[in-house]
Amino acid sequence: MKNLNRTMIAIVSILTATACSSRLDTTEDKAALDRITKTTIQAFNQGNIEEYVALIADDAVYMPPNTGALVGKDVIRDWYNGVQSHNQFDIDIITENTELHGELAFQRVVWKGTITSKQGGEPFHHNAMCLNVLSKQADGTWKIWKSIWNRNREEADSGD
Incomplete structure (x- = not known):
């Protein structure tokens, strides 16, 4: 019985230590994810596709x-490159939710801003929602692995 109690205490101690260390990683990971989100939209607005693509998984x-x-x-x-060759972007990004699940992170974001055709014309108000799945790489960095987006309902209803 003493051996069972010692074993249980050891298991609980290991689980507690693991849980505490993962909380620290969670804070660091969320900060890294926020940096990726900000960097992607800056690169996109500046038309810097190579900087943007460096943040996505192969x-x-x-x-x-x-x-x-x-x-x-x-x-x-x-x-x-095709999208950027025809348009100029001025988009803000708002992270509405980030969830970490092991080596995967799920981000729900909203994009708001304007898209202006390089051919001329009035800017188009853009309001979209996006779900990104990011994967933690072997070197500890995060990369965008899956992304799906659509216009928000108010924009879709306006006929724009």
Whole structure:
């Protein structure tokens, strides 16, 4: 019985130590995720696609509205180059929720701002919601692994 009690105490101690250390990692991980979010939108607004693409996983999958899935970093880079060649962006990003589950993080964000055609015309007000899944890499960094987005209802209803 004494051995069982000692074993239980050891297990509880290990679990408690592990839980405490993961809380510290959670704080650091959330800060890293916030930096990635801010860096991606800055790079996107500046048209710096290479800086943006450096933050996504090699096997990333993006699912933009009204188009097929974009599979892989090179395909995503090509798609964004096309989008950037026709438009100028001034978008803010608001993180509404971040959840960590082991080596995966789930972020729900809102994008608000304007998109202006480089061909001229009035700026388009953009209001979209996005769900990103980020994966922790072997080196401890986080990368965007999956992303899906759509316009928010108010924008979709306006006919824009």
